[in-house]
Amino acid sequence: MRLDDTIAAIATPLQPSGLGVIRVSGTQAVEFVEPLFKGTGRSLKKVETHKLLYGWIHDEGELLDKVLIVVMRAPHSYTTEDVVEIQCHGSPLVLRAILDLVLKQGARLAEAGEFTQRAFLHGRLDLTQVEAVADLIHATSEVGAKLAAQQLHGKLFQAIDAVKKQVVSIASLIEASIEFPEEGLEFTQREDCLQRLDRARADLEDLLSNAEQGRRIREGFAVALIGRPNVGKSSLLNTLLREQRAIVTTIPGTTRDSIEESVQIKGVAFRLTDTAGIRKTEDLIETEGIRRTKIVRDKADLVLLILDASEKLAEEDLELIRDVEEERTIVVLNKKDRTGANLPEWYEIISKMESVLISAKSGDGCDDLESCLFAKATQGGLPQQDEIWITNRRQQQAAKHGLVALQKAREILENSDGEEFLAVDLRSCLNALGEIVGETTPDDLLGQIFSEFCIGK
């Protein structure tokens, strides 16, 4: 991708809104916007950096919109290049017209994530911060957004950098001893190296210990709503979403395909999936639906097993009860309104499992169910203030590789065996850590990360 030209894009959504922003970045940013702007003050080329200017954007004299313009001169901008941002009214037509004028002046339409990519390539953001930008934009929960903000602030970069520095210090001790092999590693040096290795290992293990939970917080906990037909799965989905999202009818087998929607409970995101009711059927579409249900159930972080408390247990219910894994399941006893708020007579069968009596129809008991979901999801911990967690698989995988390399290095050092290979393991650890922050990340992976950004970011 080129770095030497000037790029432009609309940075806000194309929907009627109060404000819209067009962003221009590159050495000719000011030059391209200057002829389009009529302000009260001096020419854009001479104005102070970071100062808001009021005026009009015009197309050869014809007024397009009243705007505020800010020039941010290199290197004090998001991309570290000269940046001009035009704040106009959030009209999709006006935004497109202004962007077209900037492009006509010679700017190139930016690709998805290209502003952020420039910030990364110019060293203003490391790769964890780049990912944090995307995470913050797409965050679906308060806790997820807070973790992304910590990462954007550079906390994960600092944590990884600290481990890297320790590994570098060990590597230089070892490399010195390789240069003078007749001297070898002295006892005190070996002890020193071992201590440093253990500290680096502990720090990395610490970071990794919350990674799975961090990923669930970022993505939202996957919750599968399962049960036999007609127990009220779709009704429950709608009640938890506070929206009539799924079709509900009295006919068993209403839901054929899985439906996924996100909901936030006490600041944590849950991805609820309503599924086709499980039963024996000859119907081809329903059979496929049931096959999908089982996949959703097996992949879910948490399962809501829904039973109709107003009826006797059916063979399908018993089969489902037998199949569930207790630690990730909450049994939902639905249709409380029909039982006079009494537990069903068969309650004994599920009494050892966590259960909540609710009415999906009236919403009665759904607060308790939400609390139960929240408690179960956060058993694995919640980030404390200022705490930094790894939140994506890419970072997690690389950190694991780093840890394995450190463990190998430790074994070699401990057994005083094959010290010539120590440097190899330490370098492979540094390589893995470098991948997390973007120093040694392969180009295709970088390309993939930026392609997932929106245009204008």
Ligand SMILES: Nc1nc2c(ncn2[C@@H]2O[C@H](COP(=O)(O)OP(=O)(O)OP(=O)(O)O)[C@@H](O)[C@H]2O)c(=O)[nH]1
């Ligand atoms: N009285 C009462 N009826 C309910 C309750 N929840 C659901 N129902 C009714 O039960 C019937 C089935 O509800 P659904 O939500 O479609 O059930 P489902 O489990 O999604 O069914 P399938 O999609 O066929 O698997 C509908 O008539 C609902 O109105 C409840 O809490 N109380």
Ligand SMILES: [Mg+2]
């Ligand atoms: Mg349904």
